[in-house]
Amino acid sequence: MAAHLLRELDNLQRDLIALAGLVEDAIHKSIRALQTRNVALAREVIECDAQIDSEDNHVYEECLKILALHQPVATDLRRIVSVMMITTDLERMGDLAEEIAERAISLTGTASVPIPEKLQRMADLTTMMVRQSLDSFVNLNYTQAERVRRMDDEVDRYNDEIIQELIKAMQTNPEMVDPGLSMFSATRHLERIADHATNIAEDVIYLIGGELVRHRNPPA
Numbered sequence: 001m002a003a004h005l006l007r008e009l010d011n012l013q014r015d016l017i018a019l020a021g022l023v024e025d026a027i028h029k030s031i032r033a034l035q036t037r038n039v040a041l042a043r044e045v046i047e048c049d050a051q052i053d054s055e056d057n058h059v060y061e062e063c064l065k066i067l068a069l070h071q072p073v074a075t076d077l078r079r080i081v082s083v084m085m086i087t088t089d090l091e092r093m094g095d096l097a098e099e100i101a102e103r104a105i106s107l108t109g110t111a112s113v114p115i116p117e118k119l120q121r122m123a124d125l126t127t128m129m130v131r132q133s134l135d136s137f138v139n140l141n142y143t144q145a146e147r148v149r150r151m152d153d154e155v156d157r158y159n160d161e162i163i164q165e166l167i168k169a170m171q172t173n174p175e176m177v178d179p180g181l182s183m184f185s186a187t188r189h190l191e192r193i194a195d196h197a198t199n200i201a202e203d204v205i206y207l208i209g210g211e212l213v214r215h216r217n218p219p220a
Contacts, residue, residue, distance in 0.1 A: 005070045009079060012062050013138070016083055016090075019055040020134050022048065023090045023097070027130065027193060030100035031123045034186055035115050037108050045101035052094035059087045082207040086137065089196040089203075093130070096189040096196075103186040107179055116165055119187060122158035125151060126190055129197035136204045145208075148201035155194040162187050 026045050033042035063084045066072065072080060129148050136144040163184060170180040202213050 005066070005072065005076065008062075008066050008070075009076065012059065012066065012080070012083055015055070015059050015062060016087065017134070017138065019052065019059055019087065019090050022052050022055060023094045024127070024130060024134075026052065026094050026097035027100075027127060030097040030104065031127075031190070033101055033104040034107070035120070037104065039105055039108055042101035042104040046098050049094055049098045052091060056087055056091040056094075060084060063087075078207050078210060082137075082203045085203045086200050089199045093193050093196050096193050099189045100186045103182045103189070106182045116162050116183070116187075118158050118162050118165075119183075119190075122155060122162065122187070122190060125155055125158070126194045126197070129155070129194050129201075133197040133200040133204070136201060137207070140204070140208055142205060142208050145201040145204040149198055149213075152194055152198045155191060159187055159191040 026048050029041050030045045032038065033045065063080050066080055067077075070076075129151050132144055132151075133148045135141065136148065166176075166180045166184050166187070169176045205211055205213050
């Protein structure tokens, strides 16, 4: 029974990593579509969301099946619970990537608006957080998970600064209002993706040591 459970846990991790790959690709494409006003690329992201939802359901159902058949305890139970929470965060990241793609499409019908320079740095940092949070899960790396939690503060600073720049631009140029609002939304969606990466890092900390750190500030 223990060997069977181990195989199912290994399969579960592979399924989760496959879902994570789809989500990472969607995030990357949505940001690229926003930067380049590439409607075709944005539509790829939107169409991929159904596959992400399907994979999310599959992983969640596998978790429930393992819980019902094996009634795991201790570390194995924490692992399954962590996978269920991580899957939820990944699915929501996919939804946010879809929202960014939709903002990219909406911007094609507006006046040419330069992408805020800080948005690229924010996007790079956010995608790094997503990657490192997942790596911390695969490698059970507590230090890396804590690093991701600390990085979220920098993303929040970029978000605040970009929003302020957009507000000033909209106040001084009426033609900037519609595209500025779209950019505003895209920036907020990106910040939320970083929040979900932070959630994953906190799930890893729970998995490793059984410590619940959500809603608590990371150590300095």
